[in-house]
Amino acid sequence: MQTATTVKNVQGSSSMPVHLILDSGSQRTYVTEKLAKEIKLNLGPSESLSIATFGANQSTKLQCKSSKLQLHLKDGSVMSLDVTVVPSITGRITRTPLSQADAKFLRDSALEDKLADTIVTSAEVFQVDMLVGNDYYFDLLQPRKIDLGNGLYLIQSKLGWSLEGKWNLKQKW
Known part of the structure; x- marks a missing residue:
């Protein structure tokens, strides 16, 4: 389990530390609705998303919004990410x-x-507040x-x- 130093609203100054998971098995990067609200993310239009989770017999359809945020890296730089906002990512860990x-x-x-x-x-x-999927997974890993x-x-x-x-x-x- 990793904790990012900070995520930040691209359009504003709201930022906070988050618990995140790096998951190469996920196609997208997700943040919770709670995190999106806390850092005041500007949300895009809704899209229908079909989510299949480990052990599920069928996928779940959700109406989700997208946004952008910045992930602060260890070297002090930032990385901009497109994210999908979902109600939750995991249960309690x-x-x-x-x-x-x-x-x-x-x-x-x-x-x-x-x-x-x-x-x-x-x-x-x-x-977990954020799941970084395969869309950014290999951009974050080092050798x-x-x-x-x-x-x-x-x-x-x-x-x-x-x-x-x-x-x-x-x-x-």
Whole structure:
């Protein structure tokens, strides 16, 4: 799970940090209606959208509006994105903390400040505000990957390093 530093209304000054998912399996980039309202996005005309989600037997038809926003990148630059505004992206998600050894590695290697997200020390529950789909996915990824072992990797992106892979959910905190 990644947290972008900031998204911003292209036409105005409203901005805020968001929880986002990079999803190469999605054709488009989406933001929630709540986020669109909070940063006062100007919405385009409605279009009919057919959304097929994991495990669903049939697609859902929605009337959605489009907009544009800016994603602030780790190097201080911004990237403009066309987005589709939907009621929600996911249900509630729980972020689990890293093992003490992995957290120590990130601190000791000076990578902690270069992460796309913060390191949590206890479980954190939230909802996803934005899903970056295949339309921008490869524009954000960078070529480096660091193997932390046990199926956990650091993947470089323009949002910062993200932790990806298998999580040890049996770890006791």
